């Protein structure tokens with residue numbers, strides 16, 4: 001049994017997409033569980049997101065009963081390991097106490113690029129991401145490409161972006177091999193994100209359409225979790241009802 005099922009109070013450190021989505025999933029599955037999100041930043045969801053998107057998410061988190069403790073770094077991390085059920089109390093720099101049975105680290109993911117050596121390491125920026133040209137060549141290299149989350153392309157890090165990077169890099173490699181096809185350039189995607197808060201909640205932002213509500217968010221991501229997209233890509237069949245453990249019944253494939 002997951003430690004979540006036996007916890008009355010959960011602390012999530014980090015109010016980025018991971019912390020927010022996890023808060024929504026916990027509240028959807030165990031509505032009576034107290035969920036507190038703590039972040040040193042003064043608002044949720046760092047990055048170039050419009051303020052009305054953040055406001056909509058804050059409103060929905062409030063409706064779910066998720067407590068936000070923002071602008072409040074902890075004096076010290078909890079004394080127990082992340083993901084292990086063992087009651088504890090932590091204190092913020094302003095002296096506020098938060099008691100919980102379980103906590104999860106929802107911050108601190110870093111690109112794994114430390115293996116680059118020699119000339120290739122020159123493209124490695126201070127935060128571990130890799131500088132690339134608009135053809136997605138590693139900065140300073142004509143024949144090495146980088147794609148996906150490890151790149152410093154200025155856009156939201158998304159699977160969809162990684163897929164589009166792959167198409168551009170593959171086209172450039174094909175041109176190099178055949179001597180035909182010219183150079184292909186990648187244009188960073190405009191800001192956009194689907195952020196479910198449980199299978200039927202949350203909000204999305206799309207540069208052309210603005211802020212989208214819970215129904216559209218559930219349709220785009222919260223309910224199918226993009227499983228249909230990947231099933232189609234890998235030629236897999238949906239599981240039968242007796243073996244099904246996922247969401248996505250009767251949902252259309254997500255465009256992202």
Ligand SMILES: Cc1cc2nc3c(=O)[nH]c(=O)nc-3n(C[C@H](O)[C@H](O)[C@H](O)COP(=O)(O)OP(=O)(O)OC[C@H]3O[C@@H](n4cnc5c(N)ncnc54)[C@H](O)[C@@H]3O)c2cc1C
Nearest residue numbers: 017018112115147148149150157158159160162194221256
């Ligand atoms: C909670 C959450 C929700 C998300 N929701 C969405 C969403 O709704 N839509 C969306 O488009 N995106 C979403 N994303 C973002 C998406 O998951 C990433 O943008 C995407 O996975 C990036 O793909 P990638 O191939 O660049 O990196 P990854 O998926 O991280 O894959 C990198 C792989 O390389 C491996 N690796 C690392 N080092 C080495 C090495 N030295 N040699 C070989 N292999 C190595 C890793 O083990 C890993 O398997 C979400 C992410 C999170 C965390």
